[in-house]
Amino acid sequence: MTQKKHFYPAALGAIAIALSLVACGDSDEPSGSGTGDAAGANDTVTTVWRIADNTETPVANAVPRFNTSSQFGQIEFQPQVNQGYQDKMRSSLGGSGRPGIYQNWGGGNNRDYVEAGVVVDLAEAFETYPELKSAFMPSVLDVGSWDGKYYGIPLSGTQPVLLFYNKALFADAGLEAPTTFSELQNAVDVFKGKGIIPISLAGTQAWTHQIYWQWLVDRVGGPEVFQRIADGDWSGWSDPAVLKATEMIADLASSGAFGDNYASVNYGAGGSETLLSEGKAAMYLMGSWAYGSIKGSDPDFVANDLGYVNPPAVEGGKGDPRDVAGNPSTFFSVTISADKDTAFAFLNEMYSEDYVKDLIAQGEVPVTMNASDYVDQAEDPAFLKYQLDMVQEAPVFQQSWDTAIGDDKMSPVKTEMQRLILGQISPTEFIEAVLALQP
C-alpha cells in the first residue's frame, strides 16, 4: 500500500510531460511561416482540402510544382479523409479553421456555403486569367455555378454512369448489351433462368439505389422532371414520370433482377463489383469509377470481358437516350480566408498539361477542352474515349441527385428508395413518403 502513495505526484508529472510535448507540437505550426524563396512571393500560405484517396496524385503533384514557381504565396495541401469530410466542412467553413481552397461537388451541396458568404465569386479570377473560363467544358463548369456566378473550377475527371456487363456471360446467353428497357427485361429473365444474378446491386448502401431513378426518370420524362425539383419545387416528385419510373424499378426488383440476397451485398470490391467480375452477376449499373476499381482487383477481367454502354433507352419515353447522369466533376472553391492571388493562380493550374496528363494517367476523363489531345496516352484509351464522347454528345449531363439538390434534402429520399426496392413500400407509397419529406 505504501509504494502507491506517489501516484498523485506521478500523475501530475505525466501531465507536465504531456504539456511540454504539446508545446513542441505547437512550435511547428504550419500557417504564417512562408518561405518566400520564390521571386516576388508574398508570405501567405493557402491551405487546400481535397479528399485523400487513390486519385489525389494530380493535386499532390500540382502543389509542389506551383510552390516552386509561385509569384504569390504558397499552397499547402491538406488531404482529408472521406469519412466525415462533409461534417468537417460544416463545422470549419463557418469560422476559424476554414481552408483556403476546398473540394466540393458543386450543385446544391455547395450552395449553403455560397449563401453564407464564405465562397469567393470567381469573376475576378476569370478577368485575371481569361483562359481559365474557356478551358473547361461549359456544361460541367455550369455545375459549379449558381445564379449566373461561378464558384468552382473542376479538379477531377468526369464520372458518367454506365451499364457495365460481363461480355462472356452475354456471349454465352447469345445476347447483346441491352439498348432498350425491354431488352434489359429480357436479359433479366434469361440470366435469372441460368441461375445468374441479372444485375448486381449493393443493397446495403442507400445511394446505389438512387442511380436507377436518375436513369429512368430522365429516360421516361426527360430532364425537365428532375430540373423542376432541383429548382426548388418539391411537388415535382408527384410528376407521373417519377411514378412511372418508380413502378419500372419496383417491377425490376420484384422480377428478381437483383437476385435474392442483394439487400446484404456490400458496395464495391468484395461485394457488388466482385459479383460482376467473378461471373456471378451479368450487369452492373454504376459510375465510371467502377472501371478502375474492378481493374484494381481483377485486371484480366477488365482486359477481356468487361463491357460498358450508356444505360438503355425507354421505349416511348420523352428523354433523349444520349442523356448522361453521374458526377460531372468535383470542384475547387475559394474561401474568403484564402490569399486570392495565390488561390486564383493555383486554380489556373487545373487545366495545365501536367495536371491533365496526371488525371489521364490514373484513368480519369478530364473535363478540359484539351482532354481529347491527351486521351491516347491513357492506359485504357478506349474506355476514356467512350466516356469523353458520351459526355460531349450528351444533350444533358444530369448531376447525381444528391449533389444536385444537396444531400440534406436527398438523404431521406434515398432511404425511401432503398425501402421501395426492398419491397417495404409500394410505388404510390414511395411518392407519398417523398412528398411528405418536403424541406
Place this chain on the structure above:
Amino acid sequence: MKPRPNWIAGGLSVLWLGFITIPIYAIVAGSVATGQAYMKGGPVAAPASFTLDSFVRVLAGPFLRYFLNTTIITVSTVVLALVLALPLSYVVVRGKGWASRGVFRLFLFGLAIPSQAVIIPMFWVISAIGLYDTWWGVVLPTAAFSMPISVLILTSGMREITNDLYEAMALDGASAFKTFIRLVIPLSKPSIATLCVFNGLHAWNGFLFPLVLTQSDDVKVVTLGLYSFIFQYGADFPALFAAVILSAIPLVLLYLFARRALVAGLMGVGGK
C-alpha cells in the same frame, strides 16, 4: 476450485475461440494478401498469396507520427480524467452537504451526452480558447466526456471503504489529503485499473473529436489515418488491415507484458 476437468467450460471456450478468431484471421490474412487475391477469395478464404507490401505502404506514410500522437492523447486523457475525477469522487463519498450530492447528480446527468450532439459547440469552445489543431484540443473534450463514468465507477468503489479505516486514519491525525493519498487511492486501485482500460480504449478509438478539432498531420491520430485507406468509392483493404495490425501490436505487447498486473489490479472491481 476442484482440479477435475470441466468439459462443458472447455467446449464452450473452444467455441468462443472460433468466434473470436474468424475476424482476426480475416484481418491478418487480408493484410498480407495482395489486393487482387483478397478480392477474389473473399475475407475467409485460405491464404493464396503473401506480400508485406501493404505494411511497407502504411509505414511509408506518416503512420508512426499518428501513432505517437494517439499514444500521447490517450495517456493524457486517461491521466487527466483520473486526476480530476479522483478528488471529485472523494468529495461525493466523504464530503458533506449539498455540494457532494449536487456534484454527483450533475455527473449522473452527464452520463449519456452523445459526443456527436455537441460537436459544433465543442468546435466553438476549442477554437475560442485557441486549442484548435492541438493535442490538448482533443484531450480536454475526450477527458471531459470520460468524467461521468469515471466518477460513477470511482464512487462505487470508494463507498466500499469501511468507516473503520477512515477512523484509523483520523486517529493518526491524518488530514483529508493524507487520507486521500494513503487510504482512498490505494483502495480504489481496481476502479482505477478499470477506468485506465475503459477510458484508454475510448480515447484510443476516438474519431469525431480528432476529426473536427484537428487539422494538420502533426496532431493527426491513428483512427483518422485508418480512414485514409477508405475512399469515397472503395477501400484499400490490405493496407487498412495492415494499419490496424500495426496499431494493435504495441497494445498486444503491452497487454501480454502487463496482463498479470492488470488482472490483479482489477481484483475486486467495484468493491465486494
Place this chain on the structure above:
Amino acid sequence: MTRKRIADERPVHRDALKTGRPGAHWAVPGALFFALFALVPLGVVIYLSFTTWKGLGDPQWTGLTSWQELFRDRYIPQSVWIMLGLLVATICVQLPVAALLGTWAAGPQRNRAVLASIYFLPLLLSTAAIAIVWKQLMDPNFGLPAHLKELVGGTGDFIGTSHGALITLVMVGAWQYIPFHMLLFQGAVRSIPDVLYQAAEIDGAGRVRCFFSITLPQLRNTIITSLIFMVVGGLTGFDTVLILTMGGPGRDTTTTPLLMYFEAFRSYHFGKGSAIAVLLIVVATTVSLLLTRLSGYDRMESTKEGV
C-alpha cells in the same frame, strides 16, 4: 453501525473525523472542467433545439418549431425502441457470456491464461476496423453466409434483413466488448476468498452450485459496473451502426444517436438534431437513474458508514 455509535460517544474522535473529510473545494477543478467542456456545449445544444439552423451563419430563434417536428416524426419513437431493444439484447448476450468466460479465465490453468489472452484481442482493434471487417464477413456471396449457405441452404441474405441486421449488431458488439467485461469478471472472481469455496466443498456442493451460490452473489457489484458500461455505451454509441448497417435496411437499425447524427450532419437540421439530442439525453438519464437507483449506486455515502 455499532462502531459509529461508539465513535459518537467520544468527542475527541468526532473532531478527528472532521479533519479527515474533504471540503467541497476538492470538487471544484473537476466540476469546472466538466462544466466547461461538457455542460457549456450541452447548454448550446439546448439553445439550438429552439432554433432553425443549417450549421452556418447565425441560428434563427424559432421557439418550439423543432420540438413540434420532433413529436410529429414517427421515426423518432421507432428509433428509441430500436435503441432500447438493442441495449436489452446486448445486455442479455454480453453479461452472461462475460461472467461465464471471466469465471472460467480466472482459473489457475496455464491454457486458460493463453486462451484468455487471445480472447482479449478484439478489444485492441479500432471500432472502425472491426465494423469494416465484419461488414466484409457478412457479405452474402463472398463472406461467411456464402460458406454457410453451402451447408445449410438459404440465400445468405442476413445483414440485409431487419432481424439479421439487428442480430449482426448485437453479435459484433459482443465480439468487441465481451473481452472488456470478461476482464472485469476475471479480476473480480480472483478476489473471491478461497475459503468460501473450501467451505462449500466440505458441504459437498458441485461446480454449478458453487457458481450460483458463491461466485454470482460475490460478483454483484461487478455485474452492476458492467451493466453501467453497457448502458452508457449502448445509449451513445453510433460508430458501429453507421459503418456496419448505416441504419438499414431502410430505417430498421436507425437508433436515436444515429438519427440525431443524420438530422444534424446529413440533413443539416441542427435545430431538430439538437432537439433529438436533448431527448436522447433525457431518455439516457432516465435509464441510468433507474439503474443507479435499483443498484443502490446513487447512495450518497457508504452503507458501511451507517449514516
